[in-house]
Amino acid sequence: MNLLDQKTINTIRILSAEAIQKANSGHPGLPLGSAPMAYTLWSKYLKHNPHNPNWANRDRFVLSAGHGSALLYSLLHVFEYGLTIEDLQNFRQEGSLTPGHPEFGHTVGVELTTGPLGQGIASAVGMAMAERHLAAHFNKEGYDIVDHYTYALVGDGCLMEGISYEAASLAGTLGLDKLIVLYDSNNITIEGDTQIAFKEDVRARFEAQGFATFLVEDGNDADAIAKAIEAAKVSGKPNFIEVKTKIGYGCPAKQGKASxxxxxxxxxxxxxxRKFLEHHDQEFFVEDEVKAHIKALNEENAAKEAAWNTLFAAYAEAYPELAKEWAVWNGSETVNLEDLYANYADTSKSLATRQTSYEIINQIANRVENFVGGSADLAPSTKTYMEGKGDFYQGDYAGRNLHFGIREHAMAAIANGMAVHGGLKVFCSTFFVFSDYMKNSMRLAALMKLPVSYVLTHDSIGVGEDGPTHQPIEQLAMLRSMPNMVTIRPADGKETVAAWEYALNSKEHPVSLVLTRQNLPYLAGTGCDLKKGAYVIGDVASKDADIILIATGSEVNLIETAAKELAKEGIKAAVVSMPSSDLFEMQDTAYQNEILPKDKTKRVAVEAASSFGWHKYTGFEGAVISMDTFGESAPADLIFKKHGFTVENVVKVAKEVLK
Known part of the structure; x- marks a missing residue:
């Protein structure tokens, strides 16, 4: 390492500390300790072009320890990604490009929203999986158009969180050799020395999981860091580099301390x-010598992209069909599934919506080549296997069926990484009740506006004998309360087609498809209006009704039958299927009033889940038939009857509301 390298490292350190000090808020320990490894990576090994941050074949860098965001912002400023000194000075301030934790889509150069520890490394595994799949599909001899690394900088907190174990276990199993994890090993957390709660041999753990492991004894030794990265790039395995650092390095009063x-x-x-690092005294200042150094590095970076562009142009001539696919995969084609409605029009038939989804998934797989996904070891139950599309595993990364193992935490974060990488339409799947495990990653998908699809089956007490541990009650309310998440619980086959069509064409919303285990009859009048969130099926319009019955999923057939019974007594009931309150809330006021007129206050909502949220639609004069207790282990029909999900009870409650 030369003096200019050291000067640049110290510039990054001081800029980070200054930004945090001006905000009077933040985490200076990691930037001060990790600046040498971050700079070594960015200056010598990271393939990137700051003047085209979205270059498809760039290396990905994930700051998994997102609390150290000031380090990333200082890197982005120094490496000319467009962050200004003023942006650094506005660290953690309202409306700034430098929020407390990095946010994808908000700040140019930030590859992933990180904050909850462990999410970054897990999503980095997804990025590495996406790179391997795309390479397997597109690369030809002499034309490695997909050839890049995923780097993740992690801390002790990331590795204590269980999600990191799950993700690393899968990465090792898959042999993801383009994944390099840099570990800021400083033995300090908020509460003090890690000896209190974290004494394991971390490198041995990663080695046991199939990683090549490396140790750098001195986090200030940039040459040793460089040698470790070089060795990692040819190891043939996923890689884990432990770099022993001193938290807060350079601050004599605080280095090595939890403070x-x-x-x-x-x-x-x-x-x-500044004195300790022999650094200049001027605040928020980058010397001309450092700027010139970075400018030269960026010219080299631009040349790397130019060389790739030349390679791709030759590739497009040699393989024009694949080049067209590349454009489609990285574009925003619209997927049309309208022809599938006819498959579910015969009202004498019935099918579980998970089975309908299986049929649709396989239709999609034949039409959309970059459609990939899998389950947490539940494909036979969630019905998510794509026939004839191969399995993604070490030895064949071209397979489109992903096997996450029993790892819901990591699965959802990995799906985020694959989606944010680009080029793929991604889904993942488990039983609905286990979406609890996925919540953090689903929330980040919603925050990042990633169109990940979640296939969540066994959607209610209809699970039956598996009992209350497997019967979701509050999960619908949980997902519906999440900003930017679209939750859809279809009532039959046609609604399931519409739900999948919406999910495939979503640009900014992750979509949860909540599906039944038990068979549901095909209904008349259902279909593409699902995309409006709620609509009337049947002959009675809401404006003409004495009472409005509202339901989702398996309960729509129930209220439709109840409406027919009420009609025998001269009571006009409008039947509203509301598969997605999220989509309904996106409609204009006129449409909402058409479906739920303000003067029609006699309403009954029916859903085999928590009542939470339904009173918004039923009001003070309405009623909700729901589950506000956990389920029980018994045959599904018995549980439905016991808890009032019968035609007789819906009719009874409707009459009580009318009184």
Missing amino acids: AHGEPLGYDNIAET
Whole structure:
């Protein structure tokens, strides 16, 4: 390492500390300790072009330890990604491009929203999986148009969270040799020394999981860091580089202490840090010498992309059909499934919506070549296997069926990584009740506006004998309360087609498809209006009704039958299928009033799940037939009857509301 490298490293350190101090909020410990490894990676090994941050074949860098965001922002400023000194000065301020934790889509150069520890490394595994799948599909001899690495910088907290174990286990099993994890090993967390709660041999753990492991004894030794990265790139395995650092390095009063982790250094300590690092005194300043150095590096980076562009142009001539596919995979084609409605029009038939989904998934797989997905070891139950499309495993990354193992936590984060990488339409699947395990990753997908699809089956007490541990009650309310998540619980085959069509064409919403285990009859009048969230099926319009019955999923058939019974007594009941309150809330007020007129206050909502949220639609004069207790182990029909999900009870409650 030369003096210019050291000067640039210290510039990154001081900029980070200054941004945190000005905000009087943040985490200076990681930026001070990890700057040498981050700079070594970005300056010598990371294939990127700051002047085209979305270059498809760039290496991906994920700051899994997202609390150290000031380090990433300083890198983005120094490497000319468009972040200004003013942006650094506005760290953690309202509306700034430098929020407390990195946010994808908000700040140019941020590859992933990280904050909850462990999410970053798990999503990095997804990025590495996407790279391997795309390479297997597109690359030809002499034309490695997909050839890039995924780097993740992690801390002790990331590796304590269980999601990191799940993701690393899968990465090792799959042999993802383009994944390199850099571990900021400083033995300090918020509460103090890691000896209190984290004493395992971390490198041995990763080695047992199938990683090549490396140790850098001194986090300031950039040459040793460089040698470890070079060795990792040819190991033939996923890679784990432990870099022994000192948290808060350079601040004499705080380095190596827990107090360096999550609080500003203080102006006096920053002054002492400058002296210790032999750095200039001017605030928020980058020397011309450093700027010139980075400019030269960026010219080299631009040349790498130019060389790739030349390679791709030759590839397009040699393989024009694949080049067209590349454009489609990286574009935004619209998927049309309208022809599938006819398969579910015969009202004398019935089928579980998970089975309908299986048929649709296989139709999609034949039409959409970049459609990939899998389950947490439940494909035979969630019906998510794509026939004839191969399995993704070490030895054949071209397979489109992903096998996550029993790892719901990591599965959802990996799906995020694959989606944010680009080029693929991704789904993952498990039993609905286990979406609890996936919640954090689903929330981040919604925050990042990633169109990941979740196939969540066994959607209610209809699970039956498996009992309350497997019968979802509150999960629908959980997902419906999540901003930007679209939750859909279809009532039959046609609604399932429409739900999948919406999910495939979503650009900014992740979509949860909540599907039944038990058979449901095909209904008349259902179909593409699902995309409006709620609509009337049957002959009675809401404006003409005495009472409005509202339901989702398996309960729509129930209210439709109840409406026929009420009609025998001269009571006009409108039947509203509301598969997605999220989509309904996106409609204009006129449509919402057409389906639920303000003057029609006699309403009954029926759903075999928590009542939470339904009173918004039923009001003070309505009623909700729901489940506000956990289920029980018994045959599904018996449980439905016991808890009031019968035609007789719906009719009874409707009459009580009318009184």
